[in-house]
Structures are given as C-alpha cells and as structure tokens.
Amino acid sequence: MKAVIQRVSSAQVAVHGELVGQIGRGIMVLLGVEKGDSEAAADWLAEKIVGLRIFEDEAGKMNRALTDIGGAVLAVSQFTLAGNCDKGRRPSFDTAAPADEGKRLYDHFVGALKRQGVPVQTGIFQADMQVALVNDGPVTFILERR
Template sequence: MRALVQRVSRASVTVEGEVIGEIGQGLLILVCAMQGDTAVQSEQLANKISKLRIFMDEAGKMNRSLKDIGGAALIVSQFTLAADTARGNRPGFSTAARPDDGERLYLDFSERVANLGIPVATGKFGADMAVDLINDGPVTIWMDTE
C-alpha cells in the first residue's frame, strides 16, 4: 500500500457540498491500495503510521507520534498515488488495485487505524471529493509498504 501522510492543524473532506469527515490536529492520510496488496500491507501501514514520530515534543523536535499527542486521522482513498509517469504526459494507473480490492483495503486500513485507538474520519471511496487542509510545518511524508 502507498500513502501520502500530511501533518495537519485541521483537515476536512467534502462530497457533493457536504462535509463528511473532519479532524483537528493530526494526520491527513491519502491512501492507495496497489495490485497484490493484502490485509498484511494494510496492517503494516497502519502500525507504521500510528507510531510515526513527526509531531513536536517540548524541545521542538519531531519526536512524538499521533498516539502521543492524542491526534486524529482523516483517511482519504486516492488511487492516483499509483500514477506511473515514466512515459508520456498522461499518467497510467494500472498498478493500482482493482476498485473492489481497493475499497476493501481502504476500509480495512481505516478500521485498523481506529483499532489502534486513533479517532478516524474518512472520505467516501470512489467519490469526487474536495479535501481542505492546513498542512502543519509543512510536513508531508511519502510511505510505501514495498
């Protein structure tokens, strides 16, 4: 699985003019299931992100995790993270999981993060979403289970 993790002061996702998920301080996690991914990759990614020390401690160093600060996660599916731009000017997405597998793994990942004691808000799989965020830092990290 692949994720783009952004440390945020706040974030929300809107579908058809309605806010369906929002958080305060925490992480916006854009996530994409890749071909061949299973629940094993979902679990690995959830565990890694929950322990990722990218929040400031008292000394101003990135030394605290999402769990340490009591933050939340806004998890949004984004198959475009599978973009292959090696040839031409139009990205290819053939390495992304099929939609049914992608949705299953997206929901599995969201549930695993929640089961780690992190409050979770989500987007809507396959929907046209507007994501609003204030990137804190900015801190943006690319993660891949490969």
C-alpha cells in the same frame, strides 16, 4: 500500497459540498491501493502511521506520536497514487487495484487505524472529493509497503 501522510492542524473532506470527514490536529492520509497489496501491508501502514514520532515535543523536536498528542486521522482513498507518469503525458493506472479490491483494502486500513485506538474520519471511496487541510510545518512523508 502507498500513503502520503501530512501533519495537519486541521483537515476536512467534502463530497458534493457536504462535509463528510473533519479532524483537528493530527495526520491526513492519502492512501493508494495497488494490485498485489495485502491486508498485512495495510496493517503495517496503520501501525507505522500511528506510531511515527512526527509531532514536536517541548524542545521542538519531532519526538511525539499521534497517540501522545491525542490527535486524529483523516483517511482518504487516492486512486491516482497508483498512477505511473514515466511514459508520455497521460498517467497509466495499470498498477491500481480493481475498485472492489481497493475498497476492501482501504476499509481494512481504516479498521486497522481504529484498532490502534485513534479517532478516524474518512472520505467516501470512489467519490469526487474536495479535500482541504492546513499542513503543519509543512511535514509530509511518503510511505510504501507491499
């Protein structure tokens, strides 16, 4: 399971021009689910993301977590994170989880975030989404867990 996380001032996701998820200050998560990923990996990622101290304190140091600042999460499924571009010019998605398993683990991840006590907004699984965000910093991390 791969997650690209970005500290944001704001983020939103739309489907067919209709806004389906929006947050202010917080973390934008793009989540890719691969074959062999587990609920334990989703739980670990959710806990890690909520607890990461990537927000600045009064001294300007990254010392505050999402819960410390009262932030939210916008979680969007991102199938292409499972892409492999090592050979040729066209990505291979052989390692991506089948759609039903990907949705199950994405939903589990979203539930795990909510159980951490933070507000969560989402995109729509398998939809063609338009994502807009203001990356604060910029601050971006890539997390992986099997």
